[in-house]
Amino acid sequence: MSKPWYREPWPWILMSGPAAAILGGVVTLWLALHSSDGLVAEDYYKQGLAINRVLAKEDEAERRGISAAIRLEPDRLHVDLKGDAPPALFARLAHATRAGYDMRLRLVPVAPGAYEAELGRLPPGRWQVIVEDPRGSWRIARETP
Secondary structure, three states: OOOOHHHOHHHHHHHHHHHHHHHHHHHHHHHHHHOOOOOOOOOHHHHHHOHHHHHHHHHHHHHOOOEEEEEEOOOEEEEEEEOOOOOOEEEEEEEOOOHHHOEEEEEEEEEOOEEEEEOOOOOOOOEEEEEEOOOOOOEEEEEOO
């Protein structure tokens, strides 16, 4: 006597592929509806047009001979600046994937050419650190691992 179809392995093996695809689609739909599009900017066109100004600021830092060594420590941001040292610096920390974690800091001099700012506990991930002079005439951008 033959076994009923549901006791055979082949129907279940053949049905597992489409079932996995449906499950993957449901999970993808749930993720799309319940997570933020943090990387999408509403004014992307204006940001694209402004890229030349950003690049000009980085070129200005290079033209003036300004360079920086940036250390992002667990509780502070430390910048060693070589070149024209202003009385203070501003830094923007941008998280690679979550715009809600971004912050702007004022760095104070702690030694000639050395600046620091206190931080709270930073969430893990890659950070872009952008250092600017108070007038915004030059900038230096680095990415942390």
